[in-house]
Amino acid sequence: MIYARFRHSARESYCVIQGEHIYELEGEIFAEHSPAQTGIPLSEVTLLAPVPRPGKILAAAVNYQSHAAGASAITKSEEAPAEPQLFLKPSSSVIGSDEPIVLPEGARRVDAEGELVAVIGRACRNVGPDQSLDYVFGYTCGNDVSARHWQRDDLQWWRAKGADTFSPIGPVIATELDPAGLELTTRINGEERQRTNTVALVHSVATLIAFASQVCTLEPGDLIFTGTPGETPTILEGDIIEVEIGGIGVLRNSVVRQTPPAAAGFG
Numbered sequence: 001m002i003y004a005r006f007r008h009s010a011r012e013s014y015c016v017i018q019g020e021h022i023y024e025l026e027g028e029i030f031a032e033h034s035p036a037q038t039g040i041p042l043s044e045v046t047l048l049a050p051v052p053r054p055g056k057i058l059a060a061a062v063n064y065q066s067h068a069a070g071a072s073a074i075t076k077s078e079e080a081p082a083e084p085q086l087f088l089k090p091s092s093s094v095i096g097s098d099e100p101i102v103l104p105e106g107a108r109r110v111d112a113e114g115e116l117v118a119v120i121g122r123a124c125r126n127v128g129p130d131q132s133l134d135y136v137f138g139y140t141c142g143n144d145v146s147a148r149h150w151q152r153d154d155l156q157w158w159r160a161k162g163a164d165t166f167s168p169i170g171p172v173i174a175t176e177l178d179p180a181g182l183e184l185t186t187r188i189n190g191e192e193r194q195r196t197n198t199v200a201l202v203h204s205v206a207t208l209i210a211f212a213s214q215v216c217t218l219e220p221g222d223l224i225f226t227g228t229p230g231e232t233p234t235i236l237e238g239d240i241i242e243v244e245i246g247g248i249g250v251l252r253n254s255v256v257r258q259t260p261p262a263a264a265g266f267g
Contacts, residue, residue, distance in 0.1 A: 003029060003138065003173040005052070005096075006045040017042065017172065030121055030137060030220035049096030050140055050173045051119060054223045057089040057167060058212055059115075059144055063202050063227025070231045074152055080202040084211045089144070089225070090162045097170035100256045103237060104163050107147040112235050113228035114186030114194050114243035117142035118205050119173050120222040124213050132209035135218065138173040139182075141243045141251035142225050146232070168241075169223065174248045179205040179226075183246040188233050190240075196229035203227075 002017040003025075014029045015022040020042050027033030061081070062068050068080045095101070103110055121137025144161065145168070151160035179198055186194035203211070205226055212218060235241060235255050243251040 001175045005048045008045045047171045053091045054221045057223045058086045059225035060227040061085040064229040066230045084203045093167040095165045097251050100254045102165045103257045108149040111232040113144040115142045116226045118224040120218045125217045129206040129210040132206045138175040141245050143168040168253045185244045187242040193233040
């Protein structure tokens, strides 16, 4: 099933998408719900970020071996980590498809990172890999936008990975997918720059969720960014970034530059 969050006139809500129509949900998306009987044409609504303010976002660093060499300037290793390496991104960094990625003042090189994102549907704590996928509501496309100089030079990645607009997700949440066999492609201005199948994940989605749940409770609406493959493309003002995953769709964002502040800022 395909779920989405939408705006129609002044109303925002969740829905299921069937063909060229949406059917608004009655109830809560992560609890009991059912679709309305009457549909609205898909062409009349705007799709929004499917989870606008997740409780937390966890993201996996260097979770494809193909990305290890390119990340070595930061990780100091050309091998993917033997144990999952997760970091937090703030919920304020989330935007939806067709919203602009804003390059912050002073960020210098900024890269796109196309990723599969798991959306947690039920609270889980201390679960094993054989159980963890039972707690997933569905999957969406994500872009772990990364400011490389900040990532390399700062002690923490809070701004390198967490600046406003640095976590695009969408356009929908797809359920009933096998996360171990999905085709992922990232394009810049129509040119393919990343391609993989999620079968190549070093640590599977099930392993990432189980690992995280050993130390923190995962709650409905939490997001797990599962890692990016290969060399990551640098993005520039005016670019159009597309992350496409089979069975989900295409997350599309333009790139703009932040308007310089009136007063001098920090270095």
